[in-house]
Amino acid sequence: MKKLNLDMYRGAIAARFPEANRFQFSESYGAVVLEVPRETVRDVLRFFKEKNYFNFLMNITGVDYPDRQERFEVVYELFNTRDYSRLRVKVRTSEDKPVPSVISVWKGADWFEREVYDMFGVKFEGHPNLRRILTHHEFVGHPLRKDYAADLQQPCSSALPIHFDVGTEPKEKADNLIPLNIGPSHPATHGTLRVMVELNGEKVHRANVEIGYLHRCFEKMAETHPYNQVIPYTDRLNYCSAPMNNIGYCKAVERLLGVEIPARAQAMRVVLAELSRFIDHVVCIGANAVDLGALTGFFHLFTLREKVYSIFEKLCGARLTVSMTRVGGMAQDAPPGWFDEVLQLCKELRQGVSEIETLLTNNKIWIQRTQNVGAISAEEALQWGYTGPCLRAAGVGLDLRKAEPYYMYDELDFDIPVGSTGDVFERYLVRVEEMKQSVRIVEQVCKNMPSGDYTIRDKGIVLPEKKDVYGNIEGLMNHFMLVINGLRPPVGEVYDSTEAANGELGFHLVSDGSGVPYRLKVRPPCFAIYQSFSESITGGLVADVISVLGSMNLIAGELDR
Amino acid sequence: MTLPAQTNNDLSDVSKNFAFTTRLDDLVSWGRKNSMWPLPYGTACCGIELMSVMGPKYDLARFGAEVVRFSPRQADLLLVAGTITEKMGPILVHIYEQMLEPKYVLSMGACASSGGFYRAYHVMQGIDKVIPVDVYVPGCPPTPEAVLDGVMTLQKMIADHHPRPWKDNWVNPYEKTKS
Ligand code: SF4
Numbered sequence: 001m002k003k004l005n006l007d008m009y010r011g012a013i014a015a016r017f018p019e020a021n022r023f024q025f026s027e028s029y030g031a032v033v034l035e036v037p038r039e040t041v042r043d044v045l046r047f048f049k050e051k052n053y054f055n056f057l058m059n060i061t062g063v064d065y066p067d068r069q070e071r072f073e074v075v076y077e078l079f080n081t082r083d084y085s086r087l088r089v090k091v092r093t094s095e096d097k098p099v100p101s102v103i104s105v106w107k108g109a110d111w112f113e114r115e116v117y118d119m120f121g122v123k124f125e126g127h128p129n130l131r132r133i134l135t136h137h138e139f140v141g142h143p144l145r146k147d148y149a150a151d152l153q154q155p156c157s158s159a160l161p162i163h164f165d166v167g168t169e170p171k172e173k174a175d176n177l178i179p180l181n182i183g184p185s186h187p188a189t190h191g192t193l194r195v196m197v198e199l200n201g202e203k204v205h206r207a208n209v210e211i212g213y214l215h216r217c218f219e220k221m222a223e224t225h226p227y228n229q230v231i232p233y234t235d236r237l238n239y240c241s242a243p244m245n246n247i248g249y250c251k252a253v254e255r256l257l258g259v260e261i262p263a264r265a266q267a268m269r270v271v272l273a274e275l276s277r278f279i280d281h282v283v284c285i286g287a288n289a290v291d292l293g294a295l296t297g298f299f300h301l302f303t304l305r306e307k308v309y310s311i312f313e314k315l316c317g318a319r320l321t322v323s324m325t326r327v328g329g330m331a332q333d334a335p336p337g338w339f340d341e342v343l344q345l346c347k348e349l350r351q352g353v354s355e356i357e358t359l360l361t362n363n364k365i366w367i368q369r370t371q372n373v374g375a376i377s378a379e380e381a382l383q384w385g386y387t388g389p390c391l392r393a394a395g396v397g398l399d400l401r402k403a404e405p406y407y408m409y410d411e412l413d414f415d416i417p418v419g420s421t422g423d424v425f426e427r428y429l430v431r432v433e434e435m436k437q438s439v440r441i442v443e444q445v446c447k448n449m450p451s452g453d454y455t456i457r458d459k460g461i462v463l464p465e466k467k468d469v470y471g472n473i474e475g476l477m478n479h480f481m482l483v484i485n486g487l488r489p490p491v492g493e494v495y496d497s498t499e500a501a502n503g504e505l506g507f508h509l510v511s512d513g514s515g516v517p518y519r520l521k522v523r524p525p526c527f528a529i530y531q532s533f534s535e536s537i538t539g540g541l542v543a544d545v546i547s548v549l550g551s552m553n554l555i556a557g558e559l560d561r
Numbered sequence: 562m563t564l565p566a567q568t569n570n571d572l573s574d575v576s577k578n579f580a581f582t583t584r585l586d587d588l589v590s591w592g593r594k595n596s597m598w599p600l601p602y603g604t605a606c607c608g609i610e611l612m613s614v615m616g617p618k619y620d621l622a623r624f625g626a627e628v629v630r631f632s633p634r635q636a637d638l639l640l641v642a643g644t645i646t647e648k649m650g651p652i653l654v655h656i657y658e659q660m661l662e663p664k665y666v667l668s669m670g671a672c673a674s675s676g677g678f679y680r681a682y683h684v685m686q687g688i689d690k691v692i693p694v695d696v697y698v699p700g701c702p703p704t705p706e707a708v709l710d711g712v713m714t715l716q717k718m719i720a721d722h723h724p725r726p727w728k729d730n731w732v733n734p735y736e737k738t739k740s
Contacts, residue, residue, distance in 0.1 A: 135683055136648035143682050151680045156647040157735055159655065184649065185602060185656055187631040192604045192649070213649045214605055216672075217681035232678070239606035283609070302616040309613070320610055320702055557605055 006032065009053065009087075016047055029255060029494045033088045041091050042100035042126075045076065049105055054078035054087055056382055057102070059495070059523040060112035061508045062120040066146045070094045072122050075508065076102070077495050077523070081382065081396060084403045088495065098125035108385030111531045119144035119219075129165045134212035134560055136160075143220060144519075150220045162196045164208045165534075177205055180542070184213045188291045188546045192556040195533075195545065202541050207534040214556040222520040226486040227253055227327055230517065235321035237522060237558040240283045241276035243269075243312075244500045245558075246325040249520075251406065252496035252507035253327045256489040257461065263450035265329035266407040270445050271342060272324060273498075274438040275312075278349060279305045280501030280553070281389075281431040288428070288550030289360065292369050297359055304352040311345055314338060327487060328462040329455025339446040346443050353435050360428070370424035374536050374548035381422060385528030388503025390552060393430045394422030400499035414441050424551040461487050486515025495523075502526050502553055524558035586722070593637075593663065594716040595625035600636035602656065605643030607670035610702040619705040624712050633659040638715070639692075642702075644672035645685045651735055657692045658733065665719075667711055668694045671701045691734050693727040 006025060014020040017040065024035040036044050048054045058077040065071055076089040093099050101124035102109045113124045114133040121142040124130055132139060136156040141148055162179050178199045183189035192213040198205045218237065222230045234249040235242040247269050254261060261269075286301035309319040315334055316324050324331055360366045376386075381394040391398060397418040401409040417433035419426035455462050459478050468475025491513040497506035503525030510519040529552050537545045583591075599621070603611050614621050621627060630636040633656045645653055657666070668688055671677035674697045676686035688694060695718065698711035717723075 136646075139683075148682070150682060152682050153684070153686070154647060154682065156650060159651045185631075185652060190603075190608075213646060213652075214644060215646055215648065215683045216605075216644050216679045217683050221679065221681055236606050239609055242606075299617050302612065303618070306613060306616065306618045319613075319704070320606060 035090045038091045045102050046105045054080050057106040061521040062116040063519045064145050098123040101127040107383045134215040150224050214560040218561040232323045238555045239557045241280035241501045243272040243276045248498040248505045250325045252509045255496045256494045261329045262453050264452045274441045277501045278438045279308045281435050284553040291546045291550045333454040343446050373424045373544045375421045375423040384532040389430045393419035393426040395420045427551045526554045590719050594719040597626045597638040598628045598630050598636045599638040599640045601640050603642040607642035607702045611642040614705045614708045637664050639666045641673045642669040665695045667696045669698045693731045
């Protein structure tokens with residue numbers, strides 16, 4: 001993370017805001033935090049954006065502190081895509097005091113604010129569609145408040161009818177509009193997405209989406225489980241590339257703990273992450289192609305995925321949900337010869353990618369169905385909060401592996417593909433290139449695998465090995481104490497992110513010093529991207545809806561959490 | 562079902578001599594169990610494993626169930642793979658109701674069977690709260706082999722005419738609350 005020139009910001013703010021003496025700068029785990037009075041937050045954020053200090057709104061989180069007079073905190077993560085600096089802005093509020101909505105500054109604030117409203121009941125003044133987003137429409141109360149019991153279920157008796165948002169009314173009137181509902185049980189929506197459109201002939205007149213059909217309360221579950229037990233839940237966020245979520249989460253906890261994991265663990269994480277990126281892109285491209293009728297691609301691509309799953313299985317026994325990381329390192333070392341097998345596999349993967357290219361890249365039908373479909377400009381993409389392949393396809397070469405290199409990425413040799421038009425075809429091209437680059441990374445790491453331990457050995461963080469637990473009294477005691485007390489990070493707050501297959505996967509973690517996270521908010525990359533969906537399909541053909549949907553790689557697990 | 566011992570080795574005579582005897586409903590269930598048309602209701606991680614079950618390596622087609630149909634009108638096996646939330650419940654029932662008889666339900670994974678490790682405010686604690694389930698496949702996610710085993714179990718149930726009181730006594734829970 002880049003060090004901020006604090007004095008410059010201080011000066012600029014003091015010059016612009018008369019109430020600047022009520023602004024508070026502080027530092028927390030390497031991040032700069034600015035607390036501002038509630039009323040000013042929109043102006044402050046707009047000021048930052050206009051001054052080009054921060055051009056990207058990464059995340060909005062709510063946190064509930066029931067003992068405080070103003071019990072809620074709304075936290076904004078700002079980012080600068082040019083120099084990669086970050087700033088956290090906080091406001092305090094309570095139920096009856098609305099926070100100014102920043103939707104007029106960043107369109108991408110839309111769903112993030114709705115989520116804070118849904119989960120905490122914080123109101124945003126000026127938000128045009130402040131209604132529930134994840135929970136169902138008959139839900140009463142706000143589940144992430146500390147006084148809402150984690151297992152208090154509320155049945156829902158009906159499905160929501162087709163509806164459209166305020167602000168999506170088209171400029172021109174048209175007769176003969178046909179409403180059409182797609183999903184949530186529809187082959188092209190991959191299970192749980194629901195798209196509602198109004199058609200004028202074949203053209204999409206207006207559109208809306210409903211999410212939350214897979215809202216499994218990840219964030220509430222994290223608040224009721226010890227740190228290491230949260231790891232299996234993270235697997236199920238983006239389940240197409242489960243290891244990456246493990247890594248992102250553990251990295252955030254490790255940052256809070258202030259530990260650095262050994263070189264071997266870092267290398268193993270990189271290998272797992274890049275293999276996951278590969279299969280995530282495989283699923284995305286395969287599903288995208290299948291939805292457009294290219295079934296052969298599916299079978300070809302899934303053979304590749306199956307091979308990667310087999311290698312995961314060899315590593316740890318699980319195929320999909322590997323849960324291989326632990327806070328402080330890995331759960332276990334790789335079996336002998338595993339890295340050589342990975343190197344062998346790399347050859348097959350390389351071969352596989354070139355087969356995909358033969359099948360699709362010059363395929364006339366594929367090109368016609370994807371080129372100039374769903375195109376988006378770089379500015380628009382930044383407005384919405386795009387990250388990952390979709391942003392890079394639009395021409396912004398932002399990749400955290402280069403921008404804020406973590407683990408050993410800065411020592412590795414790889415390239416970041418960047419497109420220009422941001423259409424479905426370029427998203428495909430970017431993904432294919434990234435698959436090749438991932439193979440390249442895996443090969444480099446496996447050829448020079450660092451030796452040494454696969455985890456740190458801090459007794460307060462990592463469980464002793466089984467042979468010590470059963471073999472000596474010290475190991476047994478150590479195991480007992482850690483299981484009873486849990487690992488306890490210091491009181492504090494971090495936001496940490498990694499470059500996942502879909503873009504920036506961030507974890508906002510608040511610790512109160514106890515054995516369970518006080519608050520864990522995930523910034524899922526496809527959440528921000530999907531907000532723009534209605535807008536990007538409006539005016540297009542209904543057949544293209546499917547093509548755009550597939551290219552965004554929406555994984556309901558991380559979208560709805 | 563029995564095939565009579567062949568009396569003549571000459572193949573051209575087979576059609577004249579060939580005959581088999583069976584009970585009619587055995588013949589029907591033999592046909593049914595070997596030509597199930599699944600509707601994959603994959604909502605979450607289990608849905609991804611279900612793709613592997615359908616995919617080249619595990620190949621559900623070997624069990625006669627390769628005709629995947631996304632229209633409930635054309636399917637007789639509902640494969641629920643993944644977490645069902647309260648928000649999804651009414652839709653799942655709506656889909657189930659549209660399927661034609663005879664119809665079967667296979668619940669894949671811990672979530673669909675019991676809510677899994679999501680004892681949480683928005684997750685239905687098992688789809689059997691709203692629709693009748695014939696086979697539960699444990700696992701999180703179940704291995705593809707386990708799913709195949711579940712399908713074979715269901716095939717056996719069909720062949721044996723296993724009684725299904727859960728299905729016979731089922732009422733739509735959402736209509737019940739309305740009336
Ligand atoms: S049973 Fe496990 S793998 Fe299957 S949907 Fe539930 S959490 Fe995902």
